[in-house]
Amino acid sequence: MIDTTFLDQLARFQLIVKKRVTSSYVGQRMSASAGRGLMFKDHRIYAPGDDFRAIDWRVYARTDDLMVKVYEEERNLTVHVIMDSSASMNYGRHTTKFEYASMIGIGFAYLSMRDNEKFVFSTFADELDLCQAKRGMGQLASMVHYLNNVEPQGHSRLMDAITAYHKQFGSKGYIVLISDFLVNLDEVKEALWHLGKHQVRVVQVLDPQEKSLKMEGDFRFRDAESGKKLRTYVSPRLRAKCQQLLDAHTHSIKDYCRTAGMHFTQVTTDMEIFDAFYSIMS
Structure with missing residues (x-):
């Protein structure tokens, strides 16, 4: 069950829009x-x-x-929350990555609702599941109900999802893309390239164990999305190599975002959700 009590702490925050945008309808901004x-x-x-x-x-x-x-x-701004709901997002000891990502997405939707802005939310794995843009508490309640009933599964087909999304929404918007981004780097870059005309916040959600891999010994690993299994001995050298590869992957995404004028933030599921949200908005 997704905890929404943190929304009360967000009441004093407003979405910060750094670029002028255009829209097809008149609103408050x-x-x-x-x-x-x-x-x-x-x-x-x-x-x-x-x-x-x-x-x-x-x-x-x-x-x-x-x-x-x-x-x-x-002119009004439509806020688009796009969330990864693939099997890898179901990982986590206490709070799964998907639950944590859902709280972030709900937080952005809540702020847009307070500004009387339309917001769209969607999830993607093997395919894109999209809800149309609306305003108000009814849409927010629908979002919470929907996300509470999503079972993360399937592959993270990021590029296919963004391509499908791009066809649905042609005008500029404020996009919050939330995923663990544990997919091919070229696919991530290509997907972000398709979002180039929008204002984009990229949020990478990881479990603390994925970042620090604090284990040693004989383990059997299973790929959450492909189901493939691997048995290996986790040595300090292997841990260091895995850490190096993940850091390089994340830094490459961050560098691309900076070059493209997008805002990138990495958070882990052990962070207080309000602190994570504050970091994302800073």
Whole structure:
């Protein structure tokens, strides 16, 4: 069962939007635009490509400078929460990665609801399961109910999911992509490339044991998604090698996100959920 009590702690936070976005409907969020709008805001110097109708000819008559009227137009932002529900997300001693990811996703949906913004939530594994954009507590309650009934299974087909998602939503949005990202690095990069025009927060959720592999001796491992089994002796050298590979994988994703103007955060399921959320939003 997903714990939603932390939502009360999020009440004083608002979604931070760093880039101007466009949308197909009018809402509460304000964005600056040149030309006709809801309310005059300011002037700026005319630039090639600006609408001639936006030129303030009275200012030109006084100053001989071509100045464009800038208006404030209300535009809304759709928040998209995309969560990995593959079998590997079912890992965890106390809290599974999927449960933890669900709390993060619900937190973003809650903040968007407080801003009266539409939000969309979806899960993916072998295929994408998508819910349409809505507002309000009803949508949030539906999200909690849905996630409480999801049984993580199947393969993490990240690229297929993002491709399908991209076809559904063409306009710019605020996307929160949550996964353990324990898939091929090229697939991760290609998927993120398809999200390039959006504002994107990438959240990697790992179990503490995946990060530090504090074990030694003879073990039998089973791949959660493929079912393949491997018996091997876990030595200090093997632990160090696994740690090195995971760190390199994570750093490559983080570097790509930075280059693409996306925000990357890694969290582990032993972190207090509010602290993790604060880190993601910082």
